[in-house]
Amino acid sequence: MGRRSKSHETVAAGGTRRPTRAITSYDVARRAGVSQSAVSRCFKPGASVSRQMRERVARVARELGYTPNAIARSLITRRSHLAGVLISNLTNLYYPEVLSELSQRFVHRGIRLLLFTLPRESDVDQVLDQFWSYRVDGVISAARLSLQQVAMFDQRQMPLVFFNRYLKERPVNAVCCDQAGGAEMLVTRLAAAGHRRFGIIGGPPDSVVGRERTESAQARLAQLGITAVKTVGGNYDYESGGRGLLELSKAFKGHPDAVICANDVMALGCIDFARTDLRLAVPERLSVVGFDGVAPAGWRSYQLTTLRQPVQRMAEAAVSMLLDCIEEPGRPPERRVFTASLVEGGSARLGDGQSSGR
């Protein structure tokens, strides 16, 4: 007999000890009077097992409450069926949607989601260690990683897909939304509708997406010859929107015609501040636009004019891209760029959209 049947029998003989040990395939095998490998095969989908063997084992397994140990399995198969997900902060209102979508898709494909939220960017390194030690099959990151950090991934041949970020310095797998095109289009429409004085409320300094949004807007404004443009910093939260508008109003010694906010939540804060504190009608006297298309942007009080990201399709793309990378390790990096769709809403005067353009 094998090396372990002895010890298992010992335990069985020990009798009185309380059964803190979980049921194993050996227990099922002994009780069913078959070999342990047979039990293992019965739990493998396409295995060659006779019908009676399968039934016999299934019955005993059910009686004993046996569930295969995924930990042990992944030790030898080198597939943990675990995917790591890295998200900077869940309070962003946009991320919960992303996370929810990712989670559904993964479950659907038999993959478990190991979640890591980052209070601060500096904690990334700790988290990466967890990925290495848990031997996750791959990682989706909605947080920024340094070049060095990314290098560690391919050094370990660990599949990595970025969600809404990427690296300029080198090609990486990424699912993105075209922020630049959307921002330019927004600016074009706003300018065509007669806005001349533009305020921009940016995201936090370390947000690549935010910078992309604001810089594209600025570039397009410059292109159109509009020079009355002020930019202030923001933090992606509701308060930033109001604070930003206040700063802009001071800078303009009046108020801008239009405010472009780097995300929806700031835009909502901006609208509320305009209406409540500055007594400025939106959109009549002030146009406000945002980015993301989160749920509250659509609420009646706001009806925000915004660029909605196709979160569902992006999540689907990210998950399937990650799985492709896992299946085919040598795969060259790919970048899939989705287009945001304009939600016209009612917080900005956009004109008819037919005017002169690019």
Place this chain on the structure above:
Amino acid sequence: MGRRSKSHETVAAGGTRRPTRAITSYDVARRAGVSQSAVSRCFKPGASVSRQMRERVARVARELGYTPNAIARSLITRRSHLAGVLISNLTNLYYPEVLSELSQRFVHRGIRLLLFTLPRESDVDQVLDQFWSYRVDGVISAARLSLQQVAMFDQRQMPLVFFNRYLKERPVNAVCCDQAGGAEMLVTRLAAAGHRRFGIIGGPPDSVVGRERTESAQARLAQLGITAVKTVGGNYDYESGGRGLLELSKAFKGHPDAVICANDVMALGCIDFARTDLRLAVPERLSVVGFDGVAPAGWRSYQLTTLRQPVQRMAEAAVSMLLDCIEEPGRPPERRVFTASLVEGGSARLGDGQSSGR
């Protein structure tokens, strides 16, 4: 030599094959000229290892990029350092906060979070299987589980802590927020302020928390002798709030004086519908209150009167309760009940709060 050193040497001799295998403690041991067990000990906090051994191994490990395999470790220690988290739907706006808090606390304690979101309650059984097979150390559930499902947990001696739910039928570990007390207090204040016709917009049928909120409100209303009370169903989403108010208005052939919504998001929908569609001033002609204390409830457009749950403290309690259960398996179930705090806001006329009470 051991049974495996042979095979490891073979691989090393094989040479040309690409190193798809990750670095193991054997690789480090060979390179450092020490035993594998020594390497293992060097990565165990309180182990008895000489300083030079520790340094030597650490150096080689760094050179080789070695990270201990947590999978293999947990196979023998029977501790995965994985906690399962079960959440019904992340779109609820309240759950992302909870999840974020839980995640932080777990990371803090060296525990990884295995996330499961449920599109439908019926999927619970599948998810449970995952818990069993991944041998998570414990589970926090913010989703409802049946008596049978809970029974499977203690059958497997798997620690379980409910978040904001519990079972009437039997004691379980749970961290809750006192919905009933809060609801009664709200009703009392509203009644004292002169409201007589009450509308209630409930949660989905399977939400225990929602039922508790509405039933307590109803009970208190009955106690106060107020009979003009109508209840309609809701779905916890924004639209439910508007739809609910519409239904209530029909039922009352006019409109209620106050609407109690089973969560904040419905309350916000209710306010918007009242103001925009019914042209009813809130709070002057209609008082609206909610439950939860989510971020948008505090936005200037709403300033919702609501009962805020102490999410952070509750998350902390849930995590530490779970860890306690893991440390001390036989521990009898405990229920920790937190109190919601009234956010007076500006969406309801509450009077001075000094009036006659219970």
Place this chain on the structure above:
DNA sequence: TTGAAAGCGGTACCAA
């Protein structure tokens, strides 16, 4: 303090 050896609970290959 160090090393040898026996598992943890599976999978996979091989011969029967």
Place this chain on the structure above:
DNA sequence: TTGGTACCGCTTTCAA
């Protein structure tokens, strides 16, 4: 189709 056996990569006695 079935059973025997060698691992996966680590922890943990037990001697030395």
